[in-house]
Amino acid sequence: MNLKLKIWRQKDAHDKGRFEEYHVENVSEGSSFLEMLDILNNNLIHEGKEPIAFDHDCREGICGMCSLFIDGRAHGPDDDVTTCQLHMRKFKDGDTITIEPWRSKAFPVIKDLVVDRSAYDKILQAGGYVSVNTGGVPDANAIPIPKKNADESMDAAACIGCGACVATCKNGSAMLFVAARVSSLALLPQGKVEAARRAKAMVAKMDELGFGGCTNTGACEAECPKGISIAHIARLNREFLCAKLKD
Amino acid sequence: MSKLWSSSIGKKLVMSLSGLFLLVFLLVHLVANLFFYGGPDAYNAMCEFMDTNPFIRIMVPVLAAGFIIHIAWATAITLKNQTARPVKYKVQDLSKSSAWESRNMYVLGIIVLGILAWHLSDFWAHMQLQHFIGGQAVASPYELLVQTFANPVISVLYIVWIIALWFHLRHGFWSAFQTIGLDNQIWIKRWKCAAKVYAFIVAAGFISIPVAVLLIKCFGK
Numbered sequence: 001m002n003l004k005l006k007i008w009r010q011k012d013a014h015d016k017g018r019f020e021e022y023h024v025e026n027v028s029e030g031s032s033f034l035e036m037l038d039i040l041n042n043n044l045i046h047e048g049k050e051p052i053a054f055d056h057d058c059r060e061g062i063c064g065m066c067s068l069f070i071d072g073r074a075h076g077p078d079d080d081v082t083t084c085q086l087h088m089r090k091f092k093d094g095d096t097i098t099i100e101p102w103r104s105k106a107f108p109v110i111k112d113l114v115v116d117r118s119a120y121d122k123i124l125q126a127g128g129y130v131s132v133n134t135g136g137v138p139d140a141n142a143i144p145i146p147k148k149n150a151d152e153s154m155d156a157a158a159c160i161g162c163g164a165c166v167a168t169c170k171n172g173s174a175m176l177f178v179a180a181r182v183s184s185l186a187l188l189p190q191g192k193v194e195a196a197r198r199a200k201a202m203v204a205k206m207d208e209l210g211f212g213g214c215t216n217t218g219a220c221e222a223e224c225p226k227g228i229s230i231a232h233i234a235r236l237n238r239e240f241l242c243a244k245l246k247d
Numbered sequence: 248m249s250k251l252w253s254s255s256i257g258k259k260l261v262m263s264l265s266g267l268f269l270l271v272f273l274l275v276h277l278v279a280n281l282f283f284y285g286g287p288d289a290y291n292a293m294c295e296f297m298d299t300n301p302f303i304r305i306m307v308p309v310l311a312a313g314f315i316i317h318i319a320w321a322t323a324i325t326l327k328n329q330t331a332r333p334v335k336y337k338v339q340d341l342s343k344s345s346a347w348e349s350r351n352m353y354v355l356g357i358i359v360l361g362i363l364a365w366h367l368s369d370f371w372a373h374m375q376l377q378h379f380i381g382g383q384a385v386a387s388p389y390e391l392l393v394q395t396f397a398n399p400v401i402s403v404l405y406i407v408w409i410i411a412l413w414f415h416l417r418h419g420f421w422s423a424f425q426t427i428g429l430d431n432q433i434w435i436k437r438w439k440c441a442a443k444v445y446a447f448i449v450a451a452g453f454i455s456i457p458v459a460v461l462l463i464k465c466f467g468k
Contacts, residue, residue, distance in 0.1 A: 006337075019337065069336060069338075069339075071338060071340065072336065072338040072339045072340030072341075073340055073343070073344070098337060098338045100336055100337060100338070103332050103334050103335065103336055104331060104332055105330065105331050105332065105333055106331070152432075168341070168344060170328075170341060170345075170350055171328035171331055171332075172328070172331030172332045173255075173328075173331070203254055203255070203256060204250070204254065206255070207254055207255050210330070210331060211255075211331055212255075212327070212328040212330075212331030212332070213255035213256075213258065213259060213324055213327065213328055214255070214256075214259065215259075215324075215328070215349070215352065215422070216349065216418070216421075216422040216425050216426065217341075217344075217345035217346070217349040217350055218344070218345050218346070218349065219341055219344040219345040222343065222344035222345065223344050229432055229435075230425070230435070231430060231431050231432040231435050233425065234425050234428050234429070234430035234431060234435070235428065235431070236256075237256055237259075237425070237426055237427065237428040238427075238428025238429075239428075240254075240256050241251075241256065241260065241427065241428055242428075244249075244250075244251040244254075244257070245251075247249055247251075
């Protein structure tokens with residue numbers, strides 16, 4: 001297939017940036033979106049031009065490194081997949097595809113399509129962990145956990161921190177990310193101990209970093225490559241409000 | 248409770264609680280309006296009760312505060328959320344990921360504010376307000392209602408406004424429960440369903456009255 005691409009180019013964080021048009025030819029329908037960009041970058045290198053910078057790592061849909069806002073949607077037109085798992089068969093020969101970086105005040109563009117997502121790390125550092133004291137390792141089966149809780153916790157823990165929720169939310173809210181982290185830990189006995197402090201610290205950090213507020217549109221859930229439910233946001237609200245009321 | 252009200256979730260809590268209060272008010276108002284179908288005597292008696300009942304008189308300033316808080320917080324939250332994405336997307340398609348009304352709550356709210364402004368200057372100013380300022384209330388509220396809605400322009404505008412309210416409620420109802428945390432993977436479907444039912448009942452109830460007045464005007468009783 002032959003495609004026309006409109007891609008955001010930006011030299012560095014201070015550059016104003018602009019869209020540039022590219023053409024790629026003979027792209028296999030079986031190749032992934034990132035492989036298509038690899039082909040384009042190979043051509044650009046052969047022409048002596050600067051290749052397009054974009055984030056990628058495992059290319060197996062589990063690391064959360066790839067991003068891209070493709071034709072107006074986070075991770076492109078396919079559901080429940082990351083950009084690396086998006087195949088070119090989802091597009092038609094002759095299509096024009098617009099590719100933009102995640103747009104958020106908290107995720108500044110570093111270069112071209114690469115954004116700085118360290119804001120997520122800062123939120124995690126604020127409370128997205130379980131404190132473990134030194135000593136012998138307890139027997140995993142000694143603490144009974146209801147199957148329902150374990151399942152729900154694992155569903156939330158599926159978050160790969162890619163940032164699609166922030167990118168797609170009309171308010172640039174990080175609530176689904178924070179909710180997934182708070183929920184996955186609060187549901188388990190090991191995480192429950194610090195649940196109140198965690199919810200307060202992570203929400204405070206999220207607000208401080210310039211993310212918007214949640215207005216329950218549900219777009220994050222629809223675009224999340226791991227299909228994490230906004231029901232976890234309700235749990236975060238509950239955890240946060242209960243913790244604050246006890247203060 | 249330190250910093251609760253300045254946090255993003257705390258601000259939404261204010262929207263949620265004031266919204267739930269307004270949802271209850273709308274139901275009470277709807278029940279009052281439906282006395283129209285009981286005829287002039289029933290409707291006028293209901294208006295007399297609403298205008299003079301001490302509890303209702305106490306609730307009027309509380310209701311006004313509910314509206315003002317809901318609108319003020321919505322404005323503050325909307326303005327704050329606008330700053331989270333300084334550079335907009337060239338292409339953004341949210342139609343596949345979220346409901347239209349959920350993305351346009353503030354715009355819908357402004358349209359609903361339109362009905363409120365008109366309503367206060369028309370029906371309310373001639374009826375309940377007169378009891379507050381010691382003036383002369385309209386003798387027959389039923390006649391005022393019929394005369395007002397007999398004007399098709401007013402009726403059509405009223406219906407458009409109520410449709411805006413309908414969409415506002417379709418999202419607002421379940422969103423209020425989500426914000427206060429009374430939601431999970433099972434209840435999210437139930438709240439969304441209840442929101443559609445509630446919004447339809449409210450919208451259909453309010454719209455039915457100007458429609459009935461116009462039908463009576465066209466075809467007689």
